[in-house]
Amino acid sequence: MPDKVVIFDTTLRDGEQTPGASLNVDEKLQIARQLELLNVDVIEAGFPFSSKGDFEAVKAVAREIRGTQVAALCRANFKDIDAAWEAVKEATAPRIHTFISTSDIHLKYQLKKTREEVLEQAVAAVSHAAKYCANVEFSAMDAGRSDLDYVVKVFTAVIDAGATTVNFPDTVGYTIPHEFGAKIKYLVENIPNIHKAVISVHCHNDLGLAVANTLAAIVNGARQAECTINGIGERAGNASLEEIVMALATRKDLFDYYTEIVTQYIYPASRLVSKLTGVLVQPNKAIVGANAFAHESGIHQDGVLKEASTYEIMTPTAVGIKKSSLPLGKLSGRHAFQKKLQEMGFYLNEDELNRVFVRFKDLADRKKTVFDEDLTSLVETEVIYKSVPEHFKLLELVVLSGNTVKPSANVKMEIGGVVQGPYSTFGDGPIDATYRAITHLAESKCTLLKFAVSSITGGTDALGEVSVRLEEDGHVVTGQGVDPDVVTASARAFVNGLNRLHFLKEGGPRKGKPEEL
Numbered sequence: 136m137p138d139k140v141v142i143f144d145t146t147l148r149d150g151e152q153t154p155g156a157s158l159n160v161d162e163k164l165q166i167a168r169q170l171e172l173l174n175v176d177v178i179e180a181g182f183p184f185s186s187k188g189d190f191e192a193v194k195a196v197a198r199e200i201r202g203t204q205v206a207a208l209c210r211a212n213f214k215d216i217d218a219a220w221e222a223v224k225e226a227t228a229p230r231i232h233t234f235i236s237t238s239d240i241h242l243k244y245q246l247k248k249t250r251e252e253v254l255e256q257a258v259a260a261v262s263h264a265a266k267y268c269a270n271v272e273f274s275a276m277d278a279g280r281s282d283l284d285y286v287v288k289v290f291t292a293v294i295d296a297g298a299t300t301v302n303f304p305d306t307v308g309y310t311i312p313h314e315f316g317a318k319i320k321y322l323v324e325n326i327p328n329i330h331k332a333v334i335s336v337h338c339h340n341d342l343g344l345a346v347a348n349t350l351a352a353i354v355n356g357a358r359q360a361e362c363t364i365n366g367i368g369e370r371a372g373n374a375s376l377e378e379i380v381m382a383l384a385t386r387k388d389l390f391d392y393y394t395e396i397v398t399q400y401i402y403p404a405s406r407l408v409s410k411l412t413g414v415l416v417q418p419n420k421a422i423v424g425a426n427a428f429a430h431e432s433g434i435h436q437d438g439v440l441k442e443a444s445t446y447e448i449m450t451p452t453a454v455g456i457k458k459s460s461l462p463l464g465k466l467s468g469r470h471a472f473q474k475k476l477q478e479m480g481f482y483l484n485e486d487e488l489n490r491v492f493v494r495f496k497d498l499a500d501r502k503k504t505v506f507d508e509d510l511t512s513l514v515e516t517e518v519i520y521k522s523v524p525e526h527f528k529l530l531e532l533v534v535l536s537g538n539t540v541k542p543s544a545n546v547k548m549e550i551g552g553v554v555q556g557p558y559s560t561f562g563d564g565p566i567d568a569t570y571r572a573i574t575h576l577a578e579s580k581c582t583l584l585k586f587a588v589s590s591i592t593g594g595t596d597a598l599g600e601v602s603v604r605l606e607e608d609g610h611v612v613t614g615q616g617v618d619p620d621v622v623t624a625s626a627r628a629f630v631n632g633l634n635r636l637h638f639l640k641e642g643g644p645r646k647g648k649p650e651e652l
């Protein structure tokens with residue numbers, strides 16, 4: 136039978152110590168409700184003595200949350216402990232969490248106390264807390280850098296004084312997994328009354344090892360993991376709840392432990408915490424980052440479409456993400472591309488698909504991400520309006536513009552199968568110069584009725600979409616052009632319009648209004 140690992144969530148306390156992430160009472164309550172849905176075992180709601188607001192927040196969480204233990208943090212002194220109890224006492228399962236440093240470096244420079252004095256204070260604090268509540272956690276701050284025999288001594292004494300959980304924090308994220316695991320093993324083997332308490336760990340991420348250290352501790356006897364949603368917390372943050380939980384769930388072959396977390400609530404919890412704290416989740420963050428289930432390379436996309444487990448070690452739905460995404464970029468393959476178009480309602484034949492795919496690859500080479508709107512434009516230009524013969528083709532366009540030159544354009548076209556140009560001319564701006572050159576080469580008498588340019592997607596690498604309306608001999612047509620370069624998009628739109636005019640003048644098969652082309 137696997138052992139349970141208690142999940143102690145400290146998003147509302149250590150997580151709130153993230154610079155700029157402070158939460159008001161209402162926001163703490165919203166997150167606490169989400170943590171209850173997630174089914175964490177303990178919610179550390181705050182540090183009541185630290186501020187009136189935190190006192191109120193812990194009180195509100197303790198009153199409302201019924202299905203989860205609620206803990207309040209306090210230093211190892213009576214005033215702090217009294218405030219913690221006052222705030223948390225209405226919880227269905229309250230916990231007092233008291234702490235004092237045990238490392239020589241903290242004792243010397245911060246507390247200015249001897250080891251004996253700290254031991255005495257720890258025991259007095261736990262005894263005081265135990266008078267209020269049977270559920271007392273003691274933390275030896277900076278335990279990771281403390282003399283291990285001294286921690287053994289302190290833990291033995293506080294367990295005798297009533298501590299039911301003893302927490303071994305790597306406060307400064309200094310330890311390395313095999314070393315941290317060995318320390319936990321040492322505690323298990325050397326604390327005579329350890330069977331009366333749960334060993335907890337609380338790892339910070341200064342070396343990026345918080346989750347690895349936590350897992351190493353579990354393997355060596357820790358049965359409570361302190362963690363936060365999205366790994367937020369003091370400095371580089373805490374061990375991330377979602378990573379610990381999913382590592383245990385995904386590698387059951389290695390870890391004979393379980394948690395009672397309802398993993399489908401992980402992603403909603405991550406979004407909520409990010410929204411309310413204002414701490415953004417990095418895209419490549421494990422489990423909850425925007426790219427955690429996004430497959431970019433063509434080989435990976437092909438594999439995932441055939442069988443998700445080829446490149447996914449857990450399903451996105453297991454953590455509350457609807458489905459994997461196959462963002463289209465320059466590495467995407469035809470398979471993913473076709474699937475994407477079909478999802479958008481475009482069922483192209485083989486030849487059409489090939490043509491659009493070539494244009495897509497060309498675009499993806501120039502643009503980081505190709506959005507749905509970009510694809511729609513490509514299909515429209517390559518397929519939907521493709522039935523109009525290309526009497527006019529833009530072969531080359533070179534534009535000179537800037538704040539110290541008169542704008543000019545040099546254009547070469549193919550018209551009715553014959554290369555025309557290059558022809559250069561000036562204009563009021565680069566687009567005006569381009570249109571003058573095209574008009575000259577095409578010998579067109581059309582009038583430009585409307586010119587509109589918009590960016591299809593955001594960002595400076597957005598596709599520019601140009602739409603024009605042209606009139607000649609009673610025929611009115613529209614023309615569209617799309618390109619990351621807005622002058623090229625303008626030229627394409629104009630040439631597209633000229634082709635439609637030509638098509639109509641040649642008695643094109645359409646009987647409807649020209650605008651409907």
Ligand code: KIV
Pocket residue numbers: 149234274275276277302304305306307337339
């Ligand atoms: O990092 C730490 O040591 C803490 C304690 C208060 C548990 O946050």
Ligand code: ZN
Pocket residue numbers: 149304306337339369
């Ligand atoms: Zn901490």
